[in-house]
Amino acid sequence: MESLKEKKIKKIKKIKKDDLKILFDKLRESYTVIGPKLSQGVVVLSEAGFEDLPAGFRDYQARGTYRLTDEKAVDVFSFSNGPDSFKRFLHPPLNEIFSFRKSKKGIAIEPAAKEGRPIAFVGIRACDTWALKLYDRIFLEGPARDPSYSALRKDSLVIAVNCPHPGDNCFCSSMGTGPEVTPEVTDVADIVLSELEKSFIVEASTPAGSDILEGIAGEEATDRDLEEKRSRIESCKKAMKKSVPYGELPELIYRNLEHPRWKDTAKRDLECGNCTQVCPTCFCNSSYDLIRLSGFSQKGAELKGVRIRKWDSCFSRNFARVHGGNFRPSRRARYRQWMAHKLAYTKEQFALPGCVGCGRCITWCPAGIDITEELEALKGVR
Amino acid sequence: MKRPRIGVFKFASCDGCQLTILNMEEELLDIIELYDIAYFREATDKPLRGEFDLSLVEGSISTDRQRKEVVEIRERSRHLITIGACATSGGVQALRNWASLPAYKKTVYPSPETIEALSTSTPISDHVYVDYELWGCPIDTDALAETLVSFLMGKRPAVPVYSLCMDCKVKAIACLLVSRAEPCLGPITKTGCGVLCPSLDRPCYGCFGPMEGANIESLMELFKKNGLSHKECMLLIDKMNTYAYRKARIEQGL
Ligand code: SF4
Ligand code: SF4
Numbered sequence: 285m286e287s288l289k290e291k292k293i294k295k296i297k298k299i300k301k302d303d304l305k306i307l308f309d310k311l312r313e314s315y316t317v318i319g320p321k322l323s324q325g326v327v328v329l330s331e332a333g334f335e336d337l338p339a340g341f342r343d344y345q346a347r348g349t350y351r352l353t354d355e356k357a358v359d360v361f362s363f364s365n366g367p368d369s370f371k372r373f374l375h376p377p378l379n380e381i382f383s384f385r386k387s388k389k390g391i392a393i394e395p396a397a398k399e400g401r402p403i404a405f406v407g408i409r410a411c412d413t414w415a416l417k418l419y420d421r422i423f424l425e426g427p428a429r430d431p432s433y434s435a436l437r438k439d440s441l442v443i444a445v446n447c448p449h450p451g452d453n454c455f456c457s458s459m460g461t462g463p464e465v466t467p468e469v470t471d472v473a474d475i476v477l478s479e480l481e482k483s484f485i486v487e488a489s490t491p492a493g494s495d496i497l498e499g500i501a502g503e504e505a506t507d508r509d510l511e512e513k514r515s516r517i518e519s520c521k522k523a524m525k526k527s528v529p530y531g532e533l534p535e536l537i538y539r540n541l542e543h544p545r546w547k548d549t550a551k552r553d554l555e556c557g558n559c560t561q562v563c564p565t566c567f568c569n570s571s572y573d574l575i576r577l578s579g580f581s582q583k584g585a586e587l588k589g590v591r592i593r594k595w596d597s598c599f600s601r602n603f604a605r606v607h608g609g610n611f612r613p614s615r616r617a618r619y620r621q622w623m624a625h626k627l628a629y630t631k632e633q634f635a636l637p638g639c640v641g642c643g644r645c646i647t648w649c650p651a652g653i654d655i656t657e658e659l660e661a662l663k664g665v666r
Numbered sequence: 667m668k669r670p671r672i673g674v675f676k677f678a679s680c681d682g683c684q685l686t687i688l689n690m691e692e693e694l695l696d697i698i699e700l701y702d703i704a705y706f707r708e709a710t711d712k713p714l715r716g717e718f719d720l721s722l723v724e725g726s727i728s729t730d731r732q733r734k735e736v737v738e739i740r741e742r743s744r745h746l747i748t749i750g751a752c753a754t755s756g757g758v759q760a761l762r763n764w765a766s767l768p769a770y771k772k773t774v775y776p777s778p779e780t781i782e783a784l785s786t787s788t789p790i791s792d793h794v795y796v797d798y799e800l801w802g803c804p805i806d807t808d809a810l811a812e813t814l815v816s817f818l819m820g821k822r823p824a825v826p827v828y829s830l831c832m833d834c835k836v837k838a839i840a841c842l843l844v845s846r847a848e849p850c851l852g853p854i855t856k857t858g859c860g861v862l863c864p865s866l867d868r869p870c871y872g873c874f875g876p877m878e879g880a881n882i883e884s885l886m887e888l889f890k891k892n893g894l895s896h897k898e899c900m901l902l903i904d905k906m907n908t909y910a911y912r913k914a915r916i917e918q919g920l
């Protein structure tokens with residue numbers, strides 16, 4: 285039944301590289317288009333058009349290092365992931381949830397309206413489609429369905445792209461989450477782009493995706509084109525420098541919860557939280573009530589304010605502080621929590637990988653702590 | 667309900683934090699409505715008398731007289747909150763803690779013999795019990811407003827204690843350290859300023875002081891890899907929070 289439906293909407297076309305502009309323009313008619321863009325020497329995600337794409341740029345990433353240069357490369361998607369992901373838009377870092385007013389009559393709560401046009405994301409990589417799938421599972425299907433996420437996610441559209449070459453810190457191939465947008469994630473990728481030497485193959489996998497494709501002229505993709513697509517994905521896989529022993533997870537972590545390595549890493553770890561902020565699967569947040577002095581009237585016994593939800597991290601000291609103490613009292617415990625949550629707990633909790641191998645945490649960790657290297661160290665003798 | 671009596675006191679400081687209070691133009695009238703401002707030399711000439719429900723203390727302890735005065739103020743105060751880098755960590759004047767007082771006096775003053783000062787400048791918490799500390803040079807008005815509201819509500823202020831980097835990412839700023847190897851103190855510095863410097867393309871120089879458990883040594887190792895000498899690394903932390911950063915570094919075991 286499911287596959288029949290899929291077959292019906294499956295549309296595949298070949299378009300000229302410049303015709304990507306038509307896709308952008310078409311999306312702009314009904315969506316806020318979020319795509320890659322240059323800002324302060326980094327590829328960020330923001331409202332963008334075709335002309336904003338950092339085409340031809342190439343980023344050099346290493347542990348704790350990011351440098352971008354214009355190499356005038358022929359590929360449009362010549363660059364790889366920057367620090368941002370869809371999470372900035374669907375799970376905003378500072379998110380007003382509701383406003384409240386407390387008076388003698390009681391408490392009145394007004395949910396914050398999530399207005400505006402739906403978002404279309406252009407250029408999401410395979411790894412991030414897996415992260416998005418995880419977000420959907422947690423925030424849409426999970427036991428705690430999140431109204432803010434569902435309002436922002438509803439009617440949003442994802443134009444994913446198969447990576448022509450990997451970023452220097454990527455290891456999606458070993459995680460099974462890339463570099464190709466595979467059928468497991470085409471439910472969250474409405475359209476998938478594959479860049480060829482002279483054109484794009486555009487495939488729609490959802491009704492919303494095929495609606496968009498409808499209005500774009502293109503040619504039939506030949507067997508030869510499909511062969512080129514295949515070989516490009518293969519060469520991307522081959523070029524990937526990093527990998528993790530995915531098959532040994534989560535046991536590798538569970539067997540080594542007392543490994544001396546955790547302590548060594550804690551010596552270097554700055555506890556800055558950058559890794560969690562850039563991680564597309566980290567979802568942790570804290571809420572607080574913002575009450576201004578003007579919202580507080582002693583005489584009228586009235587109180588008004590807003591409930592704000594803000595990104596937080598298991599690296600924050602107060603994150604695991606509860607009445608009576610802190611259940612992750614050391615830096616060692618906090619680092620271990622982060623890595624174990626990514627590579628072990630999430631999979632058990634949500635039956636999806638908690639790390640999608642995007643490499644962001646490696647690049648944006650100022651101390652250059654590398655999750656793949658840490659995992660490798662756990663395999664060593666204690 | 668009676669408005670709580672509030673006092674604003676000053677020790678060795680530049681008055682910048684007190685001015686920050688006066689700069690809270692929109693909230694000033696609300697403060698007056700909610701609090702009885704009983705002592706605040708920067709704003710009124712009311713004499714010092716009675717007790718205070720809440721004292722806001724600016725400045726460090728730099729002279730022998732101040733050492734006695736701060737004890738007296740503590741005795742008059744039900745709650746005492748320090749405001750700013752001077753009161754909370756000794757201020758830039760604490761640089762003399764690691765130098766010679768006579769030499770500093772000679773460099774700074776035309777008639778050094780008239781200056782009576784202790785050989786150290788120390789935070790208020792080195793002398794009396796402090797209920798809560800607001801960091802920053804100067805303090806952030808939103809944090810002060812949150813603290814004043816929280817005091818009335820009897821709750822802990824929602825002022826985060828994590829690193830500046832956390833808010834830098836909230837603001838989507840491209841990391842200066844990772845993308846340009848600039849010596850940014852963000853990873854060891856408490857957030858609170860609204861990410862002022864990185865927003866303006868400048869690395870943080872730590873005016874909000876070290877966050878709890880700051881891993882100063884690891885960051886310095888990193889700066890050294892990027893070409894800084896040990897001396898240059900120390901100069902980065904030897905500013906208005908020199909005492910707090912150095913103390914954190916020693917407590918870290920190095
Ligand atoms: S843990 Fe690191 S590599 Fe894995 S998804 Fe998060 S940021 Fe990407
Ligand atoms: S617990 Fe830590 S690792 Fe897990 S999602 Fe939250 S911030 Fe990320």
Ligand code: SF4
Nearest residue numbers: 554555556557559649
């Ligand atoms: S692992 Fe790196 S990015 Fe994460 S908290 Fe530690 S130092 Fe910061």
Ligand code: SF4
Nearest residue numbers: 831834841842850852
């Ligand atoms: S620019 Fe500074 S404050 Fe911002 S993330 Fe980088 S190190 Fe942290």
Ligand code: SF4
Nearest residue numbers: 859863870871872873
């Ligand atoms: S970025 Fe650093 S130096 Fe600049 S205002 Fe904030 S805390 Fe102070």
